Amino acid sequence: MADYTLCYWPLPFRGQFIRTVLAHLEVSWEETGSDVIATQRALAPQDQLVPHMGPPILIDHAAGVSLSQTPAILTYLGSKHGMLPGDPLGDALTAKVMADANDVLCDMTLNNGAQMWTRASWDNFQPRLERWMEIFETTGRRHGMTAQVGFLLGTDAPGIADFAAYTLWNTMTSSFPTLRSMLDAKAPAIAGLCDRLAVSPDQERLRAWSDAEYGDTWCGGMIEASLRAAL
Amino acid sequence: MADYTLCYWPLPFRGQFIRTVLAHLEVSWEETGSDVIATQRALAPQDQLVPHMGPPILIDHAAGVSLSQTPAILTYLGSKHGMLPGDPLGDALTAKVMADANDVLCDMTLNNGAQMWTRASWDNFQPRLERWMEIFETTGRRHGMTAQVGFLLGTDAPGIADFAAYTLWNTMTSSFPTLRSMLDAKAPAIAGLCDRLAVSPDQERLRAWSDAEYGDTWCGGMIEASLRAAL
Numbered sequence A, B: 001m002a003d004y005t006l007c008y009w010p011l012p013f014r015g016q017f018i019r020t021v022l023a024h025l026e027v028s029w030e031e032t033g034s035d036v037i038a039t040q041r042a043l044a045p046q047d048q049l050v051p052h053m054g055p056p057i058l059i060d061h062a063a064g065v066s067l068s069q070t071p072a073i074l075t076y077l078g079s080k081h082g083m084l085p086g087d088p089l090g091d092a093l094t095a096k097v098m099a100d101a102n103d104v105l106c107d108m109t110l111n112n113g114a115q116m117w118t119r120a121s122w123d124n125f126q127p128r129l130e131r132w133m134e135i136f137e138t139t140g141r142r143h144g145m146t147a148q149v150g151f152l153l154g155t156d157a158p159g160i161a162d163f164a165a166y167t168l169w170n171t172m173t174s175s176f177p178t179l180r181s182m183l184d185a186k187a188p189a190i191a192g193l194c195d196r197l198a199v200s201p202d203q204e205r206l207r208a209w210s211d212a213e214y215g216d217t218w219c220g221g222m223i224e225a226s227l228r229a230a231l
Helices: A013-025 A034-042 A070-080 A088-108 A119-142 A160-175 A177-186 A188-198 A201-214 A221-230 B013-025 B034-042 B070-080 B088-108 B119-142 B160-175 B177-186 B188-198 B201-214 B221-230
Strands: A004-007 A029-032 A057-060 A065-068 B004-007 B029-032 B057-060 B065-068
Touching: A004 A013, A004 A034, A013 A070, A013 A088, A013 A160, A013 A201, A029 A034, A057 A070, A065 A070, A065 B088, A070 A088, A070 A160, A070 B088, A088 A119, A088 A160, A088 B065, A088 B070, A088 B088, A119 A160, A119 A177, A119 A188, A119 A221, A160 A177, A160 A188, A177 A188, A188 A201, B004 B013, B004 B034, B013 B070, B013 B088, B013 B160, B013 B201, B029 B034, B057 B070, B065 B070, B070 B088, B070 B160, B088 B119, B088 B160, B119 B160, B119 B177, B119 B188, B119 B221, B160 B177, B160 B188, B177 B188, B188 B201
Parallel strands: A004 A029, B004 B029
Antiparallel strands: A004 A057, A057 A065, B004 B057, B057 B065
C-alpha cells in the first residue's frame, strides 16, 4: 500500500502543489479518480473523510489522517518532514507564500471559472500578473536569493515555500510557454529557482509522469479554454 | 508606541480576524487609515513594507516584522504567542480552518465583489452556506466540542482556529442577524463557541469599539449593499 493517497482531479493546478512535495520527499502515493471526489462531495460533512467543500484531499495512511485545503496539506507535510523554517516569522512567511499562490490561482482562473476570459479582460489583467511575479521575486531577493543561488526564505534547503513558488510559476509557464518570458523579465530569481528545482531527478520523474497523464492541461475546463483563446 | 500596527480598511471582514486575536492577547495596536493602504499599494513591490497585493498588513514594531495575508499574520501571532497546537496535525488543521474561513469570505462576497448578489443567486447559494456551517461544526464535534464546552481542535484553551471560526461566524451573524438562526440550526456547537468567546471582557471591549467605528458594516461596498438587498 502507498504511504499517501491524493484525491484530486486529473489535472495539475492545486493538486500539483502536493505532488511536487510528495515527489521531493520520495514517498509513495496513489491518485484517486474523479469518482472518489464525487462520492466524497455527495456525503454530508459529518460522513466525509475530512469535512470539506472540495478537493484536494490527502490521506496519510500510517497516521490515519485525512486533510483538505492545499495550505493545510502542505503545512502538514512540511511540519512532519522538516520542510518548514520552524520559527514564527519563517512559518508565517511560508503561509504568506501559500496564500499568495492561491490568490494567483484564483486570479488566473477568474475564481475557479466564475467568469470567462476575453482578450480585453486578459490584457487588463497582465499588469496584475506581472505584479504577482514581482511580489514573489521581492520575497526571494530580500532573503538573498538570486537567479543563480538560494531559496525563497533564505533557508539552506528548499522548503514548502520554495516548492509552492516553483509549482505555481513553473507549472503555469510550462503549460503556457508565452508566460515564461514575462517571468524571466519580472522575476528572474524565481525563474532561476524554478529551473534549479526542476532538474532534480524526482521532479523530472514527476514532470514526465504528469506530461503523460495531463498533457499541457493546467486548470482544465472552460476557463482554461478561454484563457488559451485570450493568450 | 503601540506593540502592533494594523493596516486595514475601516471594516470588520478580514481585519477582524486579526483584531480579535490582538484583543485576546491584550497587546496594543494602532489602526492606519485607508491612506496608508493606498500609499503602500501604489509602491512597487520592492519598495513595500512587505511585498503584497492588498491589505491586511500587520507590523510588529519590536520585532521589526511586517506581514501580509490573513493566514500568515494569524500563523505569526499564533506561533509567537502559543496559540497553535504545535504538532503537525493540529497546526495543519489550524491552516485548514483559516483556508475554509477565507473561502467562506470569498463565497459570501462573490470573490470580493467580482459580481453582485441577486435574490435568485442568494437563494441558490444558501445550501452551500449551510454546508460551510456543517463543515465547521463537524470539525468541532470530531474533537469533542459541544454547544456547551470545548474548543474546535480539542485544545484546553482557545487557539487561532477557534478565533478564526468565532470571527467568521460571530461577526457575520452579528452584521446579518437573520443568518444566526441558520447557524443555530446547522452548527449549534459553533454557535455555542461564538457565544462563549464573545463574553470575555477583551472581546466585549473590541465589539463595543467596532460597533462604534463600523456600525453593522461587514465587508462594505456595493457587494454588501447587494447582499443586504438579497437577504
